[in-house]
Amino acid sequence: MHSFSIILLPLLSLLPSTISQTSGTFNAMTFNVAGLPAILNDNGVPGDKTANTARIGQLFTQYNISLIQVQEDFNYHATLYANDKHPYRTATSGGVPFGSGLNTLSNYEFTDFARVKWNTCSNIDSADCLTPKGFTFMRVKFAEGVSIDAYNLHADAGTTAADTTARASNLRQVSDYITAHSINNSVLVFGDSNSRYTRTGDIPSIFSTANGMKDAWLELVRGGVAPQAGTDALLCDNPSPNTTCETVDKMWYRGSSAVELQAQKFQYAGNMFLQENGDVLSDHDPVLVDFAWTKV
Template sequence: AERTGELTLLSYNVAGLPEVLSGSEPETNMPLIGPLLNDYDLVLLQETWKTPDPNPLAPLRVYHEELESRVDFEHRSESAPLPMGSDPTRPEAILADGLNQFSRFPFDDVVRQRWEGCFGGADTSQGGAGDCLSQKGFMVTTTTLADGVEVDVYDLHAEAGSTAEDQSLQADDFDQLAAFIEQHSEGRPVLLAGDTNLHTDEAPDPDHPEGDGDAAIWARFLERTGLTDVCAVVGCDDPGAIDKAAFRSDAGVTLEPQGHRFETDVFVRDDGADLSDHHALAVPFTWSAPALG
């Protein structure tokens, strides 16, 4: 008999920049977010960094340890160390990629890749969104759902900003990611989620360097990788939202999304305020795989 199971994926940009830079109030919110993550099986986070000890950011700090101390996941990624300007290939970068995974399932082979390009440092006069201040990119793990049932799980945070330079780099990011998936995950099932910064429901900007806008960048990426946007299968209230999830069945492992929901009533404070400037995206999946032996 084939083996089956289910899991709920959560992708959440938790806005964990230092309080003065964050679009949110992480000092208050991160301790509240932590326990709420325990209701999910596979949690992919963006914008969460671990405060080094000793802390060179002082008096500022970041907050991943506030989440880590409040979740009960056995399996957790090791946060990438903060470069603090020490990386000669990106001297402006203070922060690492901000990507982390909490999981009920064991995972290994963690690979982190920085986007090859970025635009915008501390000086935002050129209109950039400060992307070069971090090592933004994507992370992949080999996650084991059951004996011999492996899925490559991707967490990503793409270039932000709306300048022509940013938009050209967004296209480059997804080309880079597609090339990586083609090689690293050839013939393997994939779950992918994160903050794409692609507004796929907006009319193309006539000045867009790709000529065809965010929707075309995403469509080209899906076509190249054989991934399917969850919204194409289950229908979504907000298919154009920048926080997206996609999947691919392969190697005898069938993945099937059962829904797509922004958890707008879960990740809120008692006063009704959102805990981040993004909504958390929950996607329940079922999986099936051939019997062992």
């Protein structure tokens, strides 16, 4: 009996690594953390930016969100990371004017990380060319044999003709990159698109038409029907008390023949990210989406 136990224990220790996970869930967030230096832009957010950023990092840890993509993570980056405990995080590309402000905090390991600068930017309505804004790419491993390509973007802001043209170019650039680098893969695209379905000239539908993706907000809140362009009736408060309004912060996704992916819940999470006195921490309302995946 004693010798049988000696043999059995090593065999049992091997079981977890030989059993492949075939399904699972995770949640994903996009959050513009308003990290421009206060002297350049206070974002209309009350309070001290360092203190606000520290609280954002603490709340990232408290809620244990699986995959977080942030934008405008510039000059308070060290504070954000000092207060966050996610095990996998991208290294900063620098503050203004050197970095893109794009970073990822994840509970899952990732590979093939790349930063790509926009081909086109505009300074007409906002200083979009001040920093090397663009998008990032990574391949996130959620389980053995289960990887999803994740893109984080921050598109050109403003509403002039030059800004609209630059922003459309930005989204086309990401779409083309997906076509070239994510062939037959499951994909997540999220970030500050600065785009609205309700704004004439914006093209947030490109990921659907060119890359076979779904917008989680359109799918789960609007039954797949995009709002009509030419109206601002769907503008959101911050934080938003409902999900029927539209923000520029968006999340698109698709599954693949290897990994089915399904958005299950969409929410604006601004009420989860407030200062202790109830004030907002950023001028953006973060978007939080729950997903389920199945290995085919």
